[in-house]
Amino acid sequence: MSKKYTDKGAGVSRRSLLKGAAGLAGAAAGVTSVTGFPAVWAAEEKVLRYLGTAVNQSDDITKKVKAETGITIQNIVATTDDVTKRVATQPNSFDILDTEYFSLKKLVPSGNILPMDAKKIKEFDNITPIFTKGQLPNGKVIGDQGTAPKKVMFLEGQHSTKFSKTPTEWVTLIPTVYNADTLGIRPDLIKRPINSWAELLNPEFKGKAAILDIPSIGIMDAAMVVEATGKYKYPDKGNMTKTEIDMTMAVLTEAKKAGQFRAFWKDFNESVNLMASGETVIQSMWSPAVTAVRTKGIACVFQPLKEGYRSWASGFCFSKGTTPKQQEWAYEFVNWYLSGWAGAYLNRQGYYSAVLSTAKANMEPYEWAYWMEGKPAEKDIKAPDGSLLEKAGASRDGGSYDDRMGNVACWNAVMDENDYMVRKWNEFIAA
Amino acid sequence: MAETRAPLESPGLPGWLQATPFAAVFLLFFVLPLCFVITVSFWDYNDYEMIPAFTSRSYVESFEGCLTQLPDLCTMLKTYVSTAKFCAIVWALTLFIGFTVAYFLAFYVRSATTQMVLFLVCTIPFWTSNVIRMISWIPLLGRNGLVNQLLMSLHIVNAPVEWLLYSQFSVALAFVHLFTFFMVAPIFNSMMRIDRRLIEAAYDSGASTWQMLTNIIIPLSKPGIAIGSIFVVTIVMGDFITFSEMGGGQIASAGKVIATRLSALQFPPAAASAVILLVATMVIITVLNRIVDIRREL
Numbered sequence: 001m002s003k004k005y006t007d008k009g010a011g012v013s014r015r016s017l018l019k020g021a022a023g024l025a026g027a028a029a030g031v032t033s034v035t036g037f038p039a040v041w042a043a044e045e046k047v048l049r050y051l052g053t054a055v056n057q058s059d060d061i062t063k064k065v066k067a068e069t070g071i072t073i074q075n076i077v078a079t080t081d082d083v084t085k086r087v088a089t090q091p092n093s094f095d096i097l098d099t100e101y102f103s104l105k106k107l108v109p110s111g112n113i114l115p116m117d118a119k120k121i122k123e124f125d126n127i128t129p130i131f132t133k134g135q136l137p138n139g140k141v142i143g144d145q146g147t148a149p150k151k152v153m154f155l156e157g158q159h160s161t162k163f164s165k166t167p168t169e170w171v172t173l174i175p176t177v178y179n180a181d182t183l184g185i186r187p188d189l190i191k192r193p194i195n196s197w198a199e200l201l202n203p204e205f206k207g208k209a210a211i212l213d214i215p216s217i218g219i220m221d222a223a224m225v226v227e228a229t230g231k232y233k234y235p236d237k238g239n240m241t242k243t244e245i246d247m248t249m250a251v252l253t254e255a256k257k258a259g260q261f262r263a264f265w266k267d268f269n270e271s272v273n274l275m276a277s278g279e280t281v282i283q284s285m286w287s288p289a290v291t292a293v294r295t296k297g298i299a300c301v302f303q304p305l306k307e308g309y310r311s312w313a314s315g316f317c318f319s320k321g322t323t324p325k326q327q328e329w330a331y332e333f334v335n336w337y338l339s340g341w342a343g344a345y346l347n348r349q350g351y352y353s354a355v356l357s358t359a360k361a362n363m364e365p366y367e368w369a370y371w372m373e374g375k376p377a378e379k380d381i382k383a384p385d386g387s388l389l390e391k392a393g394a395s396r397d398g399g400s401y402d403d404r405m406g407n408v409a410c411w412n413a414v415m416d417e418n419d420y421m422v423r424k425w426n427e428f429i430a431a
Numbered sequence: 432m433a434e435t436r437a438p439l440e441s442p443g444l445p446g447w448l449q450a451t452p453f454a455a456v457f458l459l460f461f462v463l464p465l466c467f468v469i470t471v472s473f474w475d476y477n478d479y480e481m482i483p484a485f486t487s488r489s490y491v492e493s494f495e496g497c498l499t500q501l502p503d504l505c506t507m508l509k510t511y512v513s514t515a516k517f518c519a520i521v522w523a524l525t526l527f528i529g530f531t532v533a534y535f536l537a538f539y540v541r542s543a544t545t546q547m548v549l550f551l552v553c554t555i556p557f558w559t560s561n562v563i564r565m566i567s568w569i570p571l572l573g574r575n576g577l578v579n580q581l582l583m584s585l586h587i588v589n590a591p592v593e594w595l596l597y598s599q600f601s602v603a604l605a606f607v608h609l610f611t612f613f614m615v616a617p618i619f620n621s622m623m624r625i626d627r628r629l630i631e632a633a634y635d636s637g638a639s640t641w642q643m644l645t646n647i648i649i650p651l652s653k654p655g656i657a658i659g660s661i662f663v664v665t666i667v668m669g670d671f672i673t674f675s676e677m678g679g680g681q682i683a684s685a686g687k688v689i690a691t692r693l694s695a696l697q698f699p700p701a702a703a704s705a706v707i708l709l710v711a712t713m714v715i716i717t718v719l720n721r722i723v724d725i726r727r728e729l
């Protein structure tokens with residue numbers, strides 16, 4: 001089953017072992033398996049083990065990468081939490097990592113990941129300034145509460161574990177995808193306009209609301225509600241003090257005791273099922289989940305709210321276990337990723353790509369107008385797999401890129417008081 | 432005519448050899464990992480790593496407020512009260528249903544073939560994973576689910592019944608559905624070993640069915656009941672997924688506390704919670720063992 005390679009070192013044996021789909025367990029067994037083979041001079045196969053959360057990991061992308069660069073991508077899919085766990089405990093089990101910026105506060109100090117060199121990224125200067133400066137391409141400054149990418153984008157040096165306040169050559173994550181999240185609603189069941197985060201805890205929707213069962217995100221949604229009701233204004237929703245955590249959890253606990261929540265959801269499909277079955281009519285949601293509900297023929301809106309969006313972003317870096325050769329392939333892969341095809345693919349799913357110019361070149365003008373400019377669709381809008389998303393004439397919830405990303409209020413975050421917050425979350429569940 | 436038994440003092444080499452494989456497996460896959468868990472539970476930690484320095488921080492924080500908040504319960508106590516409540520409900524229901532099913536199989540089904548066929552029928556639900564069995568309740572019990580549609584069309588209720596799903600009811604229902612068989616099997620096994628002549632003698636002496644049940648069958652089924660109880664109690668105590676899926680993530684359980692900690696990469700407090708859970712479960716098992724000496728009865 002395993003192919004024979006003739007290049008040097010242990011990397012080969014590990015890769016050949018992986019070819020056999022044996023996975024991660026037996027690196028030691030792999031070392032011995034190569035020695036007895038005759039030398040066969042073959043073109044070296046470029047393989048990268050890609051650890052991520054499935055947002056950017058699709059067969060379409062894997063096939064296209066293979067066709068255009070010859071790199072074989074082996075996807076390792078895990079939940080956000082499990083990705084973090086894996087980086088912390090098994091840094092040698094992947095080559096390239098695709099993770100969210102808010103995880104960096106946990107990952108960078110561990111020393112298990114290496115930053116990428118901006119000089120080797122062709123399109124680096126064309127990456128949207130949301131990441132480098134915290135502003136839109138048109139110069140508008142957007143909200144930076146929480147772990148905004150610009151705060152953790154650069155390191156002081158290649159082997160530094162300190163975030164740099166000013167841009168440097170060493171980039172923690174080369175951005176791949178990001179979006180602005182808000183509440184999903186069922187307009188057919190609510191039957192009135194919704195325009196504020198406060199509605200999430202409105203007793204009118206008792207037993208029909210849901211939030212995420214991920215403490216750091218759940219508490220941020222609650223903070224949006226607290227601010228919307230005018231109860232308190234946080235200096236930084238993404239980095240609360242203990243008092244602020246207590247107060248926010250008290251608001252959530254009160255709502256839970258009053259029976260406000262139908263459920264707390266943990267994965268994508270759960271959120272789709274809750275909404276599609278009518279168990280919930282208003283809930284914290286992700287954009288593609290809203291699309292998934294809509295493709296079932298059920299009315300669902302990713303409702304823009306006056307207080308703004310909670311945003312997130314993810315990007316690439318590599319494991320400290322990579323060889324220089326693997327790093328070279330990783331740069332080739334990342335450069336391909338930013339070159340347009342993948343960006344267009346992501347944009348068509350309702351996410352946003354890091355380099356807008358190259359993605360635009362890979363999209364039809366009517367697609368760009370619908371997804372990025374918020375204009376009514378000239379033609380039917382199709383998903384990357386060809387299924388119908390929207391009929392001609394529809395326009396995107398929340399409007400254009402500038403309207404959506406321009407109204408970001410905060411970013412997914414890991415707080416300094418994370419440990420305390422998690423303890424309070426368990427208390428909240430037990431209440 | 433008593434049999435003469437070999438003295439028990441020295442099992443000899445063959446005995447040791449026979450015991451070795453299982454002892455080795457037990458040591459390697461249970462005792463050793465448990466030692467690791469206990470060790471880690473006394474380590475310190477920060478956002479991204481465990482620090483191998485002795486501290487009781489994880490335990491102190493786990494029991495935070497348990498004395499100061501009285502008479503209000505602290506998180507730990509609330510969680511365990513909730514878990515124990517489900518344990519008791521599920522234990523009582525599975526015991527009642529399991530005992531009834533086993534009793535029917537053992538004493539009312541005459542032919543051994545029918546008995547085995549019916550017993551195997553009980554195992555059919557185990558042909559799919561328990562997550563699937565659990566999730567299949569959701570479309571049935573939901574707000575717009577089949578049960579609610581039926582109730583509404585029969586005009587029994589005017590509005591959908593909300594407590595059918597994502598409630599304590601649905602959690603208990605799923606547990607009973609999933610685990611009753613763990614009661615049926617050992618109780619059935621115990622019942623099949625009861626000497627039928629005892630029952631005939633009781634019948635001949637004029638005992639009623641109820642008297643036979645309480646004086647013969649229940650006492651002699653005790654080992655099966657105890658083993659079934661251990662299965663059910665340990666599974667419910669350590670469960671995480673059923674609480675999460677059927678309770679809509681809103682019901683506290685000892686397992687969920689561990690899961691939340693693990694997700695946040697906080698391994699030492701997760702380990703401490705696991706040790707606390709282990710101790711709690713062992714206390715329950717010890718009490719059960721006091722009531723029924725399983726080793727003697729087997």
